[in-house]
Amino acid sequence: MNDKLISCELLGQLPHAAAGTWGDRKALIYKGQSWTYQQFEDEVQVAASALASAGVRPGDRVALWLPNCPALQFLLFATTRIGAVAVPLNTRYKSMELRYALLQSGSTLVISATRAGPVDLDGILKDVVGGGTATEDSTAHFSSIPALKGIIMIGDSQIPGHTPWAAFRDSGWNSAADYVTPTIMPSDIALMLFTSGTSGQPKGVLLNHAGLKLCHDRARIMRLSKDDIQLTYLPLFHIYAFGYSVMMSLMSGATQVLMDVFKGEEALRLIHEHRVTVLHGFEAHFSDLFAARNKLDLDVSSLRIASFATGAKSVTALAEIxxxxxxxxxxxxxLTETWGGITISPPGATLSQRCESSGLPQPGIEVRIVDPNSGCVLPTNTIGEIQVRSYALFTSYHDDPAETERVIDADGWFRTGDAGILRDDGYLRCLARFKDMLKVGGENVAPAEIEGLLCEIPGVRAAAVVGQKNDRLEEVPVAFIVAQPNECPGESEIIEYFRGKIANFKIPTRVIFIEELPMTSTGKVQKELLRKRLLSDAASDQN
Structure with missing residues (x-):
């Protein structure tokens, strides 16, 4: 039975409501420091007042280029509290990507840190914006990013014209008592999040406050309570971490243990030390946690439940482990466009529903499978494009009405671009990005099926399968493999392994060994880069 879950209509209201309910309960732990729910709310209010004092107004975009840290959580809520739009940015960005995001978003203020682990954020940001010059209204002007009026830096920055974090925060303390929250509607834009960009330029996804209900329903289904302790290691610049770890903790009164970056062994130690009960992650996270579990003799019996993006056959074996x-x-x-997770398997679901499916649609969410060519809705157990209709769907892609119109039809159905099926039990199963599906001699082939078998071969640490153009069959499967040192069989042995296990047209025609698969920050394989490598290899062979 759930303890009380709090709900509200606006993101910026959530810390205040949580403080009113949970008060002196511990909300956040980070590197030996802790904040109660009241202290969390105080920090959000100070940040909101500081943003207003810095000239941020409703509708302005505030870029948050920060690694996982308490300040980023406070700022996400503070920005939305004053009616501005929070724009969390990927800390893996280099100068070209950061420049694009700042220009595309039209951000008027950037808040960043000098470093994110080994990455020199200060140097990258300085290269992008250059030096600021003062204007008559006391704001800064950065000629390379015209909309930008100020930069706030945590740490000893070398960027001319920046404001130190301490001074920014002091301005919030001095003005907090006088700050008046503006009128904000649930339909107002709260977040702009950039897609992972596995191919092409990332798109700015605009989200309003409707996702609060989605998170509330998920917390109820997962039976979160004030007794839970969540480990937050997913990057907070993505909706997964914010919508699951942060939002659901505040709604349930749970405690967050925050990591600045994920490391399997450190995560396992924190689970042991803090008696963590709830985890979230992708295949890479659970694989590393399992490896750490085999190496370290630590008690993890406190763990109760973990959200895991399953469905693809390549992750089934790991999910069962x-x-x-x-x-x-x-x-x-x-997806980012759906305000994060829209399906879920509840506690007590069968092993197949937990490990082979991608969950049941949450209340108020509609999911269908459609033939992308004919537009016809397909029956159960038939592969097609996953389409979603939801009250929490993104409003649009920023400054891209044509792409928005292309992916959302007149009836409000969002074309996800993902391939999947609806099972007889009503559970969705996401197989792959539709563009990643192979068409071999007219047959649909899910790369995840081949990848799952590859990962069963001793010595194969990771695998990805993409299609290579073929004059006779249209395309054929090619496997990229990351091998364990001195343990993996050769190309011919791997190909032979498939004989008699799957249809011949699904067997990889080539095996390419690489040191690491190219990944996004959320653990997704960048298959577009693998396809480009095949094209480059083919061009080289012709020359």
């Missing part, structure tokens, strides 16, 4: 080695998992599926 996690049930025994760590805890029960809850399958899920979601």
């Amino acid at each position: 996690v049930q025994e080695a760590l805890c029960e998992t809850s399958s899920s599926y979601g």
